[in-house]
Amino acid sequence: MSLPHAILTALLEKPSSGLELTRRFDRSIGYFWPSTHQQIYRELGKLEKAGHIRVLPAAQPARGQRKEYEVLPAGREELMAWVSLAEDPRPVRDPLLLRMRAAAVVGSAGLAGELRRHLALHRAQLAEYLEIEERDFPPERTSDEDRLRRLVLRGGIDLETFWTGWLTRAIDDLDGPGS
Amino acid sequence: MSLPHAILTALLEKPSSGLELTRRFDRSIGYFWPSTHQQIYRELGKLEKAGHIRVLPAAQPARGQRKEYEVLPAGREELMAWVSLAEDPRPVRDPLLLRMRAAAVVGSAGLAGELRRHLALHRAQLAEYLEIEERDFPPERTSDEDRLRRLVLRGGIDLETFWTGWLTRAIDDLDGPGS
């Protein structure tokens, strides 16, 4: 049940059309809840039917005609409730760890290459996050909203740091004693 | 496409019935690819039809009668291919980060409690992993298989360490300057 809330959050920050939302997802909320335009349109429809958002007047709706949505009070309340909800962390589900486990059974041929490839990807993501931090969060601007947004970004940074660290050690461990 | 491979891995370690698999998942592979018995039965059916596994003879199959499966050569080859496959990391999808982001917009009431609750859960998971490490991986037993399995476990440990660290800092940051 996260996508509708992600959309509500984005719409509260700024009323938008479906495609605009999709684009903003790509460079902010999408970092930890990616979504395609198809899914977003589908969800916008549901949210509208539920009375959580509505189409801004001014633009008449026709197919291929942009529709701007804004959040209604009911939507905001729904979102507030969701923030304080008790919801357990999702179970980890990681194919790379699984493949490493499989490699313990059928041999690790080809695995090291994958580890290096993933390491490069995670390093790139980490660099991207660090750039955003530098650009959008210069030291000492601490409104409540900024503190929270910065914490979220820190989460991303720390997560990628974990991956790069673990992958580096894993590659060393596989290469080292083996060859 | 990970669940079938998880099952192949588990069956290679030891031929099992559906329920046995489910139980072993709960305490090993399931740590990073959880699955229910329903899903496992469904997937066993598909794997059998694909010729990757087969029912061990000896026990005749009837509803409510246990069926032991074992991996066929084709299944092993499938698994080996999968290990070296190029497969990108799954996109991160984390509701807690999303909720924190939402809190930046609608206020962080109730969020701190959730952070503390998650911290406790991650600490518990970390403790469980550390216990397994101590029990199953005493220092200096380095067959290739053990090295790989230990790396996987290390992944889990490092991941939970990331969470506990980040959550601790986040709670401090929210509590501290705010009150």
Add this chain to the structure above:
DNA sequence: CGTCATTGTGCAACTTGTTGCATAAGGGCT
């Protein structure tokens, strides 16, 4: 003997996310 809990297998419906494609308006180019 009946029935009741446990073990084991499995179907069906639903939700969420993915992939591929269809449709429509508008602007620029020839």
Add this chain to the structure above:
DNA sequence: AGCCCTTATGCAACAAGTTGCACAATGACG
């Protein structure tokens, strides 16, 4: 006018995971 590219909305089919329940065999208990 005719064509094509971009912007924009959206449907449909599929894949994967979740939830709830049904059915069958078996052994324990009264």
